[in-house]
Amino acid sequence: MASTAAAAKEGGKEKFLVLPILVLILAQMGTSGDNGALSLAATALTTDLGATVADIQLANMVYSLMAGAFMIAGGMMGTIIGWKKNFRMGALMCAAGEVVLAMAPNMAVFIWGGRTLVGFGASFMIPSVLGLVPKIYHGKNRVLAFGCIGAASGLSALLPLLLSIVLMSFGMRVTFFVLAAYFAIVFLLSFKLPEIEQNDGKLKFDGIGVALAALGLFLFLVGVSRISAWGLIEPFAACPFTIFGISPCLPMAVLGLVILAVMVKVEKGVEEKNGFALLPQSFLKTPQVLAGLAASAITFFFMGVQSILMAPYLQLVAGWSPAIVGVLSIVVGIPTFAFSIGIPKWMPNANPRRVIEVGYIVLAAALATMAFSVTLDSASLPGIVVGCILAGSGAGIVSAQANNVVALAVNERDAAQSGGIQTTMRNVGQAIGIALLGAVLLFGITNNVIDGAKNDDRISEATVEAISERNIDLTSDDAFRASIEDIEMSDSERDALVEVNAEARFNSTRFAYGVGAVIILLGLLTTPAIKIFKKEEA
Missing domain, CATH: 1.20.58 (Methane Monooxygenase Hydroxylase; Chain G, domain 1)
Known part of the structure; x- marks a missing residue:
């Protein structure tokens, strides 16, 4: 029996189905919005649940750990049981995870209960998003559909802005209950997805x-x-x-x-x-597939940079409110949306390799701009805004072609199943971004504080020895001063240490941004493998 998607063809030309892509965009937005809400809730987690920067880093990481660990399996399950069933299972688990986050009594339950469940649900739902696109859309409509999925990262910036209002008005717990309702709505809307061709029922679970x-x-x-x-x-x-x-x-x-x-x-x-x-050999033996997977990883590597560098610095050091950080998410999201949809819509014959290369360069420029925008105890608003615009533009440019590059290089079944490995690479990229740059930042602050204290004549050897036994967090001047209250020293030494910490924090943040920019530029080494620009369809 012909699928609904096939029935949408009229006069040899396939109509672009709007409702299915809206449902898939909402799903993609939900997981991005969940991560955005966590970044906005940094201050609330610190005050309500006693979270440290390391706890917030782990909360960010656990989602990526679970999603990254099981995303490939989620792609395989979709191929076996059907993409729509797989999608609905994931949406329900995400909703349940948000409920656990809302009711968590401490950071242990928040991290290992709620974040784990949301990550596990995403490992079923998000591969299904990318798995459904090749089943529902074909030809230029497929390129546009993949662009729309990339644009979801831009649209997801709307959620943090709305959630920041909820957070400031009603608190952190209500915010996560709102996200639970959101995923429940996505589950219900999934019943509006069209009929698609199913597998032959002979595939075995690996x-x-x-x-x-x-x-x-x-x-x-x-x-x-x-x-x-x-x-x-x-x-x-x-x-x-x-x-x-x-x-x-x-x-x-x-x-x-x-x-x-x-x-x-x-x-x-x-x-x-x-x-x-679980892992078809075509994914490993096709250089273009590997280049496309690298593009997915690098785009979300940048998302990790945002969550561990930009948002914590602006809230914890500069003292900016969650609402302002939410507005900056919109500044990132608008160009992401515009380029993700605009390139496949208005430039359908654009060279995918050149598009991705331009995106990498723009992303690196964004990190450089943000690095020069931070100050000792704040940040330049115009510089941060320009950096966010460049960041959204770069992410949108890469997202416009990253998924399509993989689908062009493999057969139809592998193209659908590739959703699992592509989203795995997204989460691996985000996890590495958070882990690597978080380590660069925190190690840098600690080592720079110790070195600065040793070289400062105002600070005694006993104080240097005491501070050398500690790991220094990313904190404001007042919070740092409070953290060293238990160390016996003079007021002048304490003032000197606060100055040393501010300088260390400033230099380490800039250096971490620089490391991120270099890693993104290394992605240019993968793009020569992109050689298939168009797939002829039967």
Whole structure:
């Protein structure tokens, strides 16, 4: 029986179905809005649940950990049980997770209960978004549909603005209840999606592959993400355990990579035997697919930069309100939306490689602009606004072609299943952005404070020794002063340490932005692999 999508063709030309793409955009917006709400709630989490910067970093990371670990499995499940069922399962789990966040009595429940459940739900729902697009849309409509999905990142900026109003008016808990209602509405709207072609019912679930992928990704991401809290080699005081006397971060990350290498080998045999695997060989052997996955990772690497550098600095150091930060999300979102939809709509024959290259350069320029906009205890509003406009433009330009580049290079079934690996790479990119730049920032602040104190004649050796035993958070001058109240020193020493911390905080933040810009520019090395610009359809 012909699908509803196929029935939309009239006179040989396929109509663009508006309602399905709206439902898929709302789903994509929901997960982006959830992460945005967490960034806005940084101050509320600190006051209501006693969260530290490390706790907020972990709360950001756990979503990416769960989504990243199970997203490939979510893509496979959609192929087996059907994309619409998979979508609905994910939406319901996201709604349940938001309820747990709203009712969490402490950060442990907030992180390991609510954020874990939302991340697990996203691992089913978001691959289904990308899996449904190739099933519903074809030809130039598919390019436009993928652009609309990319534009959802821009539209999602509306949610933080609205949620910031809810947050300031009714508090953090009501805000997460509102998000729970949002995902419930997405679930109900999914019943309006058109009928699509289903699989032949003979595909087998690859349990071994799922277990290896989930374990490997989880160990790798946990290892990388906790470096700033547990230490790279020498364990910090907060480190829960050690491995042969060193921090567990590097051993966990390395073990995760080894397990993933084993998984790749196992999946090759599974695909040869069954003709279907969790990780099709076409994803690994096609350079263009790898370049497209890198584009997805780099775009969301930038999202991680925003959540660990921009939002905390503006709220915790500059003292900007969540509402102002929410408005900045709109400033990022408008150009993201405009370029994600505008390029495929008005430039349907644009060279995907050149589009992505331009996007990388604009994203790097955005980070450089933001770096020069921060000051010792605040930030330049005009500079931050310009940086946000550039950031949204770069993200939108890359998003306009990143998903399509992958779909162009593989067959239809793999194109649909690729949603899992693409969204995995998004979450891996975001997780690495948060972990790497969070580590650069926090290690930088601590080391710069210690070095600055040693070189300051106003600070005694005893005070230097006391401060050397601590890890310094990203905080305001007043919060830092309060954190060193227990160290016996003179008032002049305390004033000097506050000055040293402000300088260390300033330099470390700028350096972290610079590291992020360099990593984004390294993406240019992958773009020569993009050589297929158009797929001829039967």
